[in-house]
Amino acid sequence: MGKTMIQKIIQRASGKEVQVGDRVWCKIDLSTARDFGGPNCVLQFDEVTDKAKVWDPDKIAFTFDLQAPAHAEKVANNQKIIRDFAKRQGISKVFDVNWGIGQHVLLEHGLVKPGDVILGTDSHMNLLGGVGAFATGVGNTDIVASWINGTLWFRVPETMRITTTGSFGKGVCMRDYLTFLVGKLGADGMFFKAVEYYGETIEKSSLADRITLCSMVTEMSGKVGLITPNGEVLDWLVKRAGKEVIERIEAMKADSDAIYSDDLHFDVSKLEPMASCPDAPDNVKTVREVAGTHIDQVHIGSCSNGRFEDIAAAFEVLKDAGFQVSDNVRTIITPTTREVMKQCAEAGFIQKFLEAGVVFTNPTCSLCTAEHYGVLPGGDVGVSTTNRNFIGKVGKGSHTYLVSPMTAMASAVKGVLTDPRDILK
């Protein structure tokens, strides 16, 4: 019987022939922790092992992204716990507060290959499925166990196949398609499953779009979304992670007779700009249906939609609006990584954003939590390209609409929720 991608990945990592439902121990290629969750991992590891050595310091990485640089003493102290541990353990892959969002930084550094099994203390680790890696967010106990002997248990999941065809219309992008999917399938629509994305829309898409699509698998309760690197994305990845990438892709391709639990097909040609309305990602409407809604703040960024292509799309909207955002909203843009920020600087975006009245920040996870600058006061309504809008997520009593970077910028320009097609020329 044929095997899906996740089955092949788990077979490589476990050294065993596996079937759906099996629970097996897998070798871990990279076990990471960040400034959020990481200190707990370090303290727990030292406690349960009596400060033993980690299994392999070269397969552990730390990233500082949730609150970078530290904005409070409690944060600073936690970050120090990680730095001290890395030094003591001889862990050199430490990406401090100057780098940006962990998964993206790992990817840019060539530390992620298709078929890798990667752990992290971030529920959106699985965005690395955008290049075919099985990356997954876990709790601190899982991380600590992996640091002891380099393995972790997994249940082999069912696989859902989603084929996507068609090209996006003006003002519509992958984020809108994703929001549509979350609305269509619901918060548990991918329940514990792996997803394989196929079709011309995916094959033509940028790395940024693939990351968006895989990041939000979490919001549908999926384990990981997997896309086989091809075209420009493959070239980019080989340049970063080496030629082994090509062998890995061959080894993990799904068999033609693989068994899928679901087989879905969507065409994006007639899709409209979409919004996840308060207070759940799967409360989905078209932007037209909620256009004109009062808003107080706009945020463009996050691991889902803060790459150069996302910011460039927002820039186009701002350009067509004459480079001015509304005085009635606070507009914040946060690039994903330092590399993305440099790209924005080189393209001349940052100068224009600043002149338009935008707050352009250093690369961080920024407004994914209420523990960062830009927090919303009770009663305020935010528009954001982040991945969750549970009530109070970025400030008690506040509400958030999740949209594409284009819709976010259109809303920043008009000062109310706005369909970007009303601005784009």
Next chain:
Amino acid sequence: MKIQGKVWKYGDDINTDVIFAGKYTYTIKDRAEMAKVALEDLDPEFTKNAQAGDIIVGGKNWGCGSSREQAVTCLKERGIGAIIAKGFARIYYRNCLNEGLPIIVSAEAVDAINAGETVEVDFDASEIKTASGKVFKFPPYPEFVRGLIEDGGLIPHVKKSLGLSK
């Protein structure tokens, strides 16, 4: 193993932010301290009055959102005997097994159980008995999962397999 406890009942999509508030994730590292603020943003009554042995009953997608394990640790340390839900978010599910906190998926039982009643869970017979005497069977844990729970969670299990435990 058999447990009996008073039920705290909640709805669908209860996320980890309301089980263990984000504002505490930086300041509270002691497990006993985590237990003191469990469910503070969801149900202050629980935070004040929950007793060891009590049982939580939730709807679908219990524990969705952030991967923070404190959302499991705080309930385990509070002495919660089991969580019965229509479904669990993936990372939360793992974290429960890794912490050795028994969880059960049974939509029928969730619909039949009322807040505040006392229910019994028999893990050997794989059944839940409600106050009115209704019995709901649930699938027994696979051997692998049973091993994790019996060893007290993932770390003791790994240490045992490596010959590191006492």
